[in-house]
Amino acid sequence: MLAAVPTPDHTTLTRYGWDDAWAALVPGSADGAAPGRVARVDRGRVDVLTADDRVHADPRGHALAVGDWVLVGDGTVTAVLPRRTALVRATVSGRSDAQVLAANVDTVLVTVPLDTGLRTGRVERLLALAWESGATPVVVLTKIDRDGEALVDALGDLAVAAPGVDVVPVSAVTGDGLAEVAAAARGTTVLVGPSGAGKSTLANALLGAETMATGAVRAVDGKGRHTTVHRELLPLPGGGVLVDTPGLRAVGVRDAAEGIDRAFADVVELAEACRFADCAHDREPGCAVQDAVGGGTLPARRLEAYRKLVREDEWAAARTDARLAAERRGRWKQVTKDQRAAYRARGR
Ligand SMILES: Nc1nc2c(ncn2[C@@H]2O[C@H](COP(=O)(O)OP(=O)(O)OP(=O)(O)O)[C@@H](O)[C@H]2O)c(=O)[nH]1
Numbered sequence: 202m203l204a205a206v207p208t209p210d211h212t213t214l215t216r217y218g219w220d221d222a223w224a225a226l227v228p229g230s231a232d233g234a235a236p237g238r239v240a241r242v243d244r245g246r247v248d249v250l251t252a253d254d255r256v257h258a259d260p261r262g263h264a265l266a267v268g269d270w271v272l273v274g275d276g277t278v279t280a281v282l283p284r285r286t287a288l289v290r291a292t293v294s295g296r297s298d299a300q301v302l303a304a305n306v307d308t309v310l311v312t313v314p315l316d317t318g319l320r321t322g323r324v325e326r327l328l329a330l331a332w333e334s335g336a337t338p339v340v341v342l343t344k345i346d347r348d349g350e351a352l353v354d355a356l357g358d359l360a361v362a363a364p365g366v367d368v369v370p371v372s373a374v375t376g377d378g379l380a381e382v383a384a385a386a387r388g389t390t391v392l393v394g395p396s397g398a399g400k401s402t403l404a405n406a407l408l409g410a411e412t413m414a415t416g417a418v419r420a421v422d423g424k425g426r427h428t429t430v431h432r433e434l435l436p437l438p439g440g441g442v443l444v445d446t447p448g449l450r451a452v453g454v455r456d457a458a459e460g461i462d463r464a465f466a467d468v469v470e471l472a473e474a475c476r477f478a479d480c481a482h483d484r485e486p487g488c489a490v491q492d493a494v495g496g497g498t499l500p501a502r503r504l505e506a507y508r509k510l511v512r513e514d515e516w517a518a519a520r521t522d523a524r525l526a527a528e529r530r531g532r533w534k535q536v537t538k539d540q541r542a543a544y545r546a547r548g549r
């Protein structure tokens with residue numbers, strides 16, 4: 202039902218990722234509203250790219266993320282189209298609330314810097330997050346000009362830590378691998394990885410001359426280093442769009458059981474041969490996973506990493522359940538208090 206929506210400049214919207222399936226989701230009641238994509242989210246305001254404009258809009262209570270498709274009319278977001286994918290992380294510092302980093306993502310480029318030692322656990326964590334989002338992850342091994350000798354070992358370690366995931370080695374200094382990264386950045390692409398991994402440098406290389414024109418947001422921190430402060434959606438010269446995210450030092454997992462299982466497809470596959478369906482791969486008899494560790498085909502570190510993420514995911518879920526239960530109790534207390542007050546008032 203498209204009748205009520207003004208005919209947009211499809212070439213522009215298509216560049217942002219608009220397609221017939223999105224168009225089919227526009228409600229028939231969307232009189233005068235234009236479809237657009239959220240390019241940036243600030244407190245109380247969003248920037249939306251429509252076919253012929255970039256508009257500041259009031260989100261009207263919608264919890265929006267960069268990459269959401271919305272309808273805007275009169276400076277207000279009137280509707281949000283259902284997300285195809287969402288890159289979500291549990292926020293840190295003891296709370297288990299989820300934070301949507303980006304919506305409707307097709308490709309997650311997990312940047313791994315070669316020069317600071319491969320932090321395999323962090324790679325696995327980011328891959329679980331990426332798989333859980335519904336997007337396809339690609340590992341980008343950055344700064345390969347820094348340590349040529351470490352490259353072979355790193356590629357070997359990544360083959361184990363990222364089964365079934367393409368690994369693209371790149372150097373922004375020599376330009377090696379940049380074309381491969383550009384080819385891997387299909388559709389809506391998000392760059393994730395630790396601070397200093399080279400995400401902004403890579404983003405600039407992918408965006409080419411357009412970066413300046415679109416005004417990527419940068420701030421200079423106290424040390425004079427350029428640091429990404431905002432997530433921003435930027436069209437890529439070869440089609441598709443890029444979301445550059447601030448460094449993710451601590452990513453928590455939550456509701457990510459499927460993503461964890463995909464990131465550890467090797468462990469999960471072995472587990473199918475365990476004697477017990479609910480095997481925890483600890484000391485159960487007939488555990489095919491422990492057998493693989495004993496036989497040297499599965500690194501013990503890999504099993505440990507898997508179990509750690511599963512435990513953390515379950516812990517986060519339990520916390521959420523506990524908090525919801527506490528909220529329910531709180532609400533119930535308020536209800537009974539209100540009822541008592543109402544009875545008293547009526548009795549008077
Ligand atoms: N030698 C070398 N240095 C690089 C390469 N890519 C990036 N750098 C340097 O690494 C540092 C960090 O790069 P950034 O692109 O700012 O890293 P970032 O991931 O965007 O960091 P945040 O914005 O803090 O998340 C900068 O000094 C870059 O010049 C590379 O391929 N080779």
Ligand SMILES: [Zn+2]
Pocket residue numbers: 472475476480481482483485487488489490491
């Ligand atoms: Zn087992």
